[in-house]
Amino acid sequence: MSRRLPEVGGVFLQMEDEIASMAAIIGASYAGVKSMTATSGPGFSLMQENIGLAAMTETPCVVVDVMRAGPSTGQPTKTGQQDVMQAKWGSHGDYEIIALAPSSVQEMFDLTLEAFNLSETYRCPVFVMSDEIIGHLMERLTIPKPEDLQLVNRKRPTSPPKEYQPFRADDTLVPEMATFGEGYRFYATGLTHDETGHPQTDSAEHHASLVKRLCDKIRNNVDKISRVQRVSLDDADVCVVAYGSVARSALSAVAEGRAKGIKIGLLRLISIWPFPDDIVEEVAEQVDRILVPEMNYGQLVREVERNAGRRKVKSIPRLGDALHTPEEILAEVSG
């Protein structure tokens, strides 16, 4: 990006640390541009403070986390999917974000674009939760022509500066967003605030209504935000729920299983937050057994269990520098 952005009128900054990177993209977004940063687990931890600020100030922005093995410095450049719960719960307080999980180089491109569109639509941080395997993968990529791209821009103010209320929302619960420097002279704060942006640090009602709106603008749209891929699920007895690079192995497991006559299918989660509860619940009702391979010690499996009713859910954790093999997944089909 440091090579490409200056060539096309963009700006690339290398900040002093990831705390600063996250702060800088919030500032840039309020200055009216689309902004993003990219990191790995340790940097993602440092960003959590200002991810909360971005959620509170409803800042459209994108963060790419190429997950590696933690905790702490862990195993640099070794793969993992250990930040998926942190993506949802990493900063303090109640808030909702959106997180996407690419499984290919093509999806790194497509979902980064999608992440910008979602962040502009819902005015929240959107994460691209990649992992080391996808991050280092080399494969075919098709970049669409600029005119074929579907780009979404934030809603702009419809009222004149004197009447503009920066945090007043309509039925969508997403406020219109002015840009600094245009004469709106508005105020953003990480404090609990009312529709005018003024701090309301003592009012329980203001706090409840703000926090509910920050969450509900996402929760009310789970069906619009959710993206999944269904493979061979129509007659499946066993469903593998997977995301990111692990989904590639799961896809092979399904092909190999089907060749052996096993009725196995794949539900690939392309969006992981907000968790697609209804979709997982609907799939769970059709199968006997659900397998959840993840490159962690069992994280998103808890969300699957929450939606699985009485179906058996089997976590297949894998720690260390490799994907599950398809055989490792197939080995859990029975038993």
Add this chain to the structure above:
Amino acid sequence: MTTIQHPLEDATRSGMIPHIWCNGCGNGVILGEFLRALDEMNYDVNKIVVVSGIGCIGRISGYTNTDSFHTTHGRALALAVGLKAANPSLKPVVISGDGDLFAIGGNHFIHAARRNVDIAVICSNNFNYGMTGGQSGPTTPPGAYTTTTLYGNIEHPLNLVQFAAACGAVYVARWTAIHVRRIRESIKKAINKKGFSFVEIITACPEEYGRRNKIPDPIQNMKWLRDVSIVESRMDPKDAVIEPDKIVVGEFVDIEKPEYTDLLLGKAESIRSRLEKEGKLSNVTL
């Protein structure tokens, strides 16, 4: 009955005054002089963005009738760098405290100053964390009593003007809350200066710092600042000491140096013109 409007009424955000600051606090002086400076210098206020961190003075971004952002603790400068890079026509003015800028935010100060980003920084230095109960911080004087130095401070304080100069700031000044006209002039210079400028203002904190250090009365606190201040402009900032009986104030640095966003845009322009000559300029522009 006639209502007389305060001359700065329109410069403040309606509905946000009265402010939260204690009687005798120097932050009110900073707010007043910042607004008077803007008023007198005919600057396009729509291009000013006031960015603050956390602490008493952090609330100032809510009081100015400007675009403004009240950030997380210590991160005002990092956010301001992003603002400036995204739209170089903006002038971020970071107004924050000594703890915010030099303890939790110290790293961002070093690097924004080192890069010479066009940001005016106004620091309210009250020698302690006034909002959270008067704990010691990076500028607490030796021997001073705070809620976390109950037996007297044993630490060496940071000399902010020396630090700012060493990091590369192109304009550096220090005044106390009694130097109202000089504060105003320094704020004007800092806003007009293209580059990273730094104005330290020693603010009396009667309620937290003063109460524990035998200067609890606001008037007494202001008189102390008056009595111990010595104007020594152009002095080497390393010699600009803050001692119980001597606070050196003045303008210590005023130099010219290429500014970061000018260099950033200049570099991008040269890259694009080279590509254009080579016939390789992309038809995609952001």
